[in-house]
Amino acid sequence: MSSIIEPATGSGAGPSASGGERPVGAATAAPRGALRRPVEMNRNIDVSGLVDAEGGLLDRSVFTDEQVYRQELRRVFAPSWLFLAHTDQFHKPGDFFTTYMGEDPVIVTMDRNRRIRAYLNSCRHRGARVCRADSGATRNFTCTYHGWSFDLEGKLVSVPNKGGYPESFDTKDWGLVEVPHVESYRGLIFGTWNPEPVALREYLGDMAWYMDAMLDHDDEGTVVVGGVHKWVLEGNWKLAAEQFATDWYHVNMSHTSALTVLAPSGKPKAEIVHRTGRQYTDPNGHGAGFPVHPRNRFDAQTVHKWMDYDALRERLGEARVEGPLTNGHATVFPNFSYLPVNGSIRIWHPKGPDRMEVWAWTIVDASMPPEVREAQRLYNLRTFGPSGIFEQDDGENWSECQAIAHGFITNSVPLNYQMGLGSEREDGRHPGTTSELYSDAAGRGFYRHWRELMNTPAWHEENR
Amino acid sequence: MSSGIRVASLDDIPEGEGIAIDKSVTGTADDIALLRDEDGSVWALDDTCTHEDASLADGWVEGGYVECPLHSSKFCLKSGEVQNLPATKNACPHRVEVRDGEVYLFPNEAP
DSSP states (O other): OOTTOOOGGGOSSSOOTTTOSSOOSOGGGSOOTTOOOOGGGGOOOOOGGGEETTTTEEOGGGGTOHHHHHHHIIIIITTSOEEEEEGGGOOSTTEEEEEEETTEEEEEEEOTTSOEEEEESSOTTTOOOSOOSSEEEOSEEEOTTTOOEEETTOOEEEOTTGGGSOTTOOGGGGSOOBOSEEEEETTEEEEEOOSSOOOHHHHHTTHHHHHHHHHOSSTTOEEEEEEEEEEEEESOHHHHHHHHHHOSTTHHHHTHHHHHHHSTTSSOOHHHHSOOEEEEEOTTSOEEEEEOOTTOOOSSHHHHHHOOHHHHHHHHOHHHHTTTTSSOEEEETTTEEEEGGGTEEEEEEEOSTTEEEEEEEEEEETTSOHHHHHHHHHHHHHHHSTTOTTHHHHHHHHHHHHHTTTSHHHHHSOEEOOTTTTOOBOOSSSSSEEEESSOSHHHHHHHHHHHHHHTSOOTTSTTO | OOOOEEEEEGGGSOTTOEEEEOHHHHOSSSOEEEEEOTTSOEEEEESBOSSSSOBGGGSEEETTEEEOTTTOOEEETTTOOBOSTTOOSOOOEEEEEEETTEEEEETTOOO
16 A cells, blocks of 8 residues: 555544545535435436346446436446546645546545545536646646635635625635545555445455556556546447456457467467466456466566566466466456556546546556666557557447447347356455356456446435 | 845745745735745745735746746736736735845845
């Protein structure tokens, strides 16, 4: 864990979820006077009949229905731990990065006590964003509309023409709405709006063992190289999230041209095409799949040469070095995914049922010398950057699935998630429950957890 | 002629930043912001922005100007002249001398 970041409840410094000096955690805690939102506006659907996780069937409306989507924002995104940023993006008080939690814009910043905090990026006055930049360093967040200004602790510190407000107006009531819980795991910062979440480490469960294969090569951890690539894809966010959780199956078909280009002879070796491995499925909806082979290696030659596989075996154990260390795919539920072999970490921001934004970082070991970092950066850029030869294939497939999904007949025909049905077991080598490399097990797990959250009233719902 | 008040060492003020000197030291009505431009030169203005309650010492100093950290009004480091809205009044400048790495302030003397 990074020392600069702590659970908001664990620190005495500043407002926290357990004893703040002003409302935190949710807009529901803000002064609302006579306002009462009619329940009809947030009518919930029972999605039990849309996901048959046990039979491996999925109703296609989960990708297209506007009501389902609005409910996802309330019941899947609002209560879940969501990826925010990497700790390497914050070195000095005032360093900030703006991102989204679901569709909610948030500012992640380091406060004067060097604690990483996150705030809703919306002025409490008329609601404009108080920070318009992607990232940078600042001392205050000032709304460009009327000039309400907030400090790094989220406090409202300046209101032009303050004398015009009634005596009852107290700036303490109108600070930025703070994300109540922000925690990090090995450099990855997550936040949740849930006022009483399970701890991040507990939420990750056995998934952390698989994540460590990417994040814990040595004591120095990881850093970010380059900026954050962002691009828009037509397609529901779950198409990408489930694929990274559960889908090695597509590799030989979707990526045939890329695999051919990368093969020196122009023909991919049989051992690349016919791979075996395992796929991990987590009760919280996470998933990870990876080929298993004693000679698994990093693809970029410079990276491969630099890696000390014996030291990694010593630190991480044989099962990880021969499995999730290199080739493979993974999703932390709901919308954070990564690829260990090229250091790609990304989030699938939902933008309505039909569109997502991909935000992608490249991370490398902090211990890597400059030429190795550069080799990994370029390898990731060429394979899974916005114009990467693999990334193009995936985006094309997701957009293809989405483009036709609104047809009435099309939409009513169930989709198949039955590969590996019943194959889930404890294999004695990898923690938790695993299936075959080619399997939909983690996909079924993803949608099982999604169904559970969708049918569970969240903390912010009245009469739950 | 006074030799000024020694208020700081040059190293106390990073280039592009400022520090506030308390009015109990300066004997002025307002605190005074010592502002160090990116070329290394040091200037002094009344610390409180003429628009709202903000410390210019917390502002951004570059290219001969300080920008208020709250609402982005800019003031000329040398003359205190306001450059843009929302502030409309000039800031009061004070003379500064740097001798042997020490900063001397001459409150209420024009630079």
